[in-house]
Amino acid sequence: MSTSGPTAPDAVAVTVRTSPPPSPIDTLCLACDGPACAFSVLPMQRRALGDRDVLVDVKYCGVCHSDVHTAAGHMAGITGPVQYPMVPGHELAGVVAAVGAGVTAFAVGDRVGVGCLVDACLSCARCVSGEEQKCKRGNVATYGGKDAHGRAAQVPEGRQTLGGYAERFVVDERFAVRVPPALPLEAAGPVCCAGITMYDPMRVAGVGPGSRVGIVGLGGLGQMGVKIAAALGCEVTAISRGVAKRAFALECGAAAFVDATSDASLADAAGTLDLILNTVPVYHDYLRFQALLRPRRERRGLSGAGPPRQVLLGLHVGLGGAFVAGSAVGAARSRVAASGIGGIRATQEVMDLCASRGIAPDVEVVGADEMHRVYETLDAGNDAGKRFVLDVASLREDAAETRAKLGPPPKLQRVRRGFTPWRVLGEALRLLCFGHWWR
């Protein structure tokens, strides 16, 4: 419903929307049609605004490596088949365009971000304590998820959730965060996934001044990890393949740099770290980084529960194995742990931290017609270490022209070790035997 303001003789009539549009909402999306990740711009729909829904005019959406994993079907062995066309994107930043009648947290014109979750039960102990990502009844992912608790309905009903490579997005207000004015919108989206994924394990470990934190892999997550840890007062060691990113790491706030391909460089840093956050996106010999941790008895620099440990964040069999093995021995003993994103409260916390401390990811803003190049670059190892961010305005350009400019599908490497339940169990057993729980 719309109302018009009073029309004085030479006043311009102003139309003010007082209630949400009643029917499904049209949106252009950048969608891929199969695991080859061939993208095109497609018209799709969002649900009509519910009572506590917010309609977001998306301005930018970060491209996380998880988008590549999901679109390419790397995770299908665990998460089930991907429904195509699928729309990735869980680092959205935009402006509120309309709100449902029951929305209290946001108003039209507010700047907001949306991360990896769009729903959870909101009543289990974990949800109530602000850990919606660990909801006992299952959270609903921003893309590729299924509406399970009634706040993530799709059009048509029952289809998997559609992510943020799109002009418009509808989300329950409890799954959006406020973007403070100090943070540019193109920098805010990556805070909603990369930022919170790095911040949450630091928060849990209780790192702060005096803590020594190692970050393995300087890509979208890793660079945010270095910046956030440095802002928290930690002494940060960046661990990267080769030395090409040394200057970048120091600019981000690292105090030390380790070349992960050099035994001598690794040996120099042995026994120095309280916490290692490993962001490498492919299965690799992550146990060799255990030698960089302080021995179990030395817990200087950590105020949270648990011994010095390596936390795996990259989505590969190692993360699944660490999760299962950690559950078996108890989180308090685990020297190799797994972590997944973070809750909404912590996401707002890290957003505010980034705004107040001037932390922004190094981004490259790209048009829709560059998405194949971006996927190829991430899959090949993200050698520049940047976060690519989609400029959503580019979706409005001529769809046929965009398709032509995109060219053939990206050339992606085959996954070296598929993510399946059996492989996860095998990895958990390996970790229980060789995960150095006792050291």
Ligand SMILES: NC(=O)c1ccc[n+]([C@@H]2O[C@H](COP(=O)([O-])OP(=O)(O)OC[C@H]3O[C@@H](n4cnc5c(N)ncnc54)[C@H](OP(=O)(O)O)[C@@H]3O)[C@@H](O)[C@H]2O)c1
């Ligand atoms: N657990 C969670 O909740 C969560 C949340 C978000 C993302 N993720 C996952 O975290 C991983 C990283 O995401 P991202 O967006 O930061 O990726 P990214 O931008 O592609 O960066 C990954 C970095 O890892 C290193 N790397 C890449 N390929 C490698 C290889 N073959 N061997 C060793 N190192 C390699 C590179 O750093 P160097 O050049 O410095 O070595 C690269 O810059 C992905 O698997 C993503 O799905 C997990």
Ligand SMILES: [Zn+2]
């Ligand atoms: Zn992500």
Ligand SMILES: [Zn+2]
């Ligand atoms: Zn819950």
